[in-house]
Amino acid sequence: MKNVLILGSSGFIGSELSLVLVRNGFKVYGLTRRQESADQLIRNEIIPIVADVREIEKWLPIALKVDIIVEAIADLTDHRTPFIIQEALLKVYNEKPNTIFIYTSGVVVYGDIKNNNNNNGTNDESTPYFSHKFIDWRIKIEKTYKEILGAIIIQPTFLYGKDQSVASYYFEAATKSKDSIKIYGDENCVKGFIHIFDLVNFYQLVIKNALQLKGQTLIANSYNEKIKDVVTCIASFSGNLSNKPIEYLSKLENSFFTEFLTYNQNVSSSKAISLIGYYPLQPSLTDGIERYYNSWLLSRDKNTAFSKLIGTVLP
Template sequence: MKVLLAGATGYIGSGVLSALLASGHTVTALVRSEEKAAAVRQDGVMPVIADMRDRETVRRVAAASDAVITTASPGDENSAAADIDFSEAALDGLREGGVFIHTSGIWVYGDNGDITENSPSDAPAIVAWHPEADARFLEAPGVRSILIEPAIVYGHGKGIPNVITAAEQTGDLPALQLVGPGTQHWTTVHIDDLAELYVAALEHGEAGARYVGAGGVNPTVRELGEAASHRRGFEGRVLPEDATATIERLGAFGEALMLDQQASGNKAREVLGWKPSRPSLVDEIAGGGYDQS
């Protein structure tokens, strides 16, 4: 297929780009600068330099594509508006029968020990806009619209897990400062496994379907912190942090990191034949994948 990909140079998007190319798809990447355009050209990808809120350009490029995948987000107060502008323009441009894959995230379900695609939403402030927008995009007429809801993404030393690796000194014994009390579970997925889910959804996903992108391993933050503590030579010592203090330190991001979540991702396995197989996040940390330079 001819795929328009937004976010191709980002963490999730770059993984999706590699998986699309490996599966034989042709990719056009919407990028924001000549520097990013040069980066994707090296992979044989055609870049289009434009902001994701440039509705006219997005509509035009989407009209020349069989499918549109968006993994892009400015990561600031403009994230909601940018995502909505891009998605509306892409859906307007796509031809009848085209595919639209939108990215949301696991946090929309709030505290939940058994998240499935049918779980009620309870989104914290940082993603509060997602449930309404996600539902609207899934109902778009005339296209095969699909929603991917990634867990906390890890792999290749990147992503949210880096927030757990800052050391804290306490007396004569160094210990690792946890994010929050450490009792909360994080749903997780390796970036390479997640990228394969996007391709599976593109090729086989049903219209109106949502897929939780979770690898099925849900470690506690304490388990992650202890693994990182051993890597730093702290003998597994960790320091819990009061949730209020974490939220004061990290704001809305910290609030989301306090969520206690678990998910299996079974629907994607059963319906799409998805087979996540990479090492767990605990194993990645224990093996040095998140060592600080």
């Protein structure tokens, strides 16, 4: 299997995955909305498809030719988009049922530890999904991918590295504080984290073992860290600590992002270790704070969807 279509090839995950796969001998097609991004794909020897993902007619012919399709779209504004994509991929499945489908989800589907019945205090793939009006659409779409398309579901934890993606919230909160460091959650709140380079390696391992993994769900996690330790580490390295107290905030009304930030999610990656031999290669966020802080400082982009979202919830 050497032909891959990446839906979301200009995104945080898709861009890195496209580069790694083409370097490892895959013929990679990348869907992107902007010609500027398409030119960059060409420079990296990736074949661009310039279209909005909802313009099915522009990318479906390629989808019918490839061996593997990775859905790595992060549409933060319209939850109808994933269903439009899935409907198109169902057409691919009906014509080419041997196609490998990989869907990118997230551990958000498990909710807070207090909402599940696990006795060991962790979230893993056996944890019941948490019903929530902002999560139920993802649960529904995962079900169709698994039960009909036999897709492999990858559920990353908080991404960090480079501009830090979702984890950039903690960098912003820790460095922009005045009298105190204000973060959502509480002093015992734990999050799972995975570096973008490790996540891309995770995808490679999944692709390598794809025929044996069809219909499986795998959590992609490297480290569990207390958010208190994360923001203290960032603030200390940035010179913004000065013994500032941490002030814990409750979720904002009608803001699922801030609610998710309050979730305590001690996450197990034992299934991925067992099935694909995954282990992190990059240091944890706190252990590698010098490189991660400096990278964030020079590469952060306030115009990305995540940056704009984070900007709306910072006190």
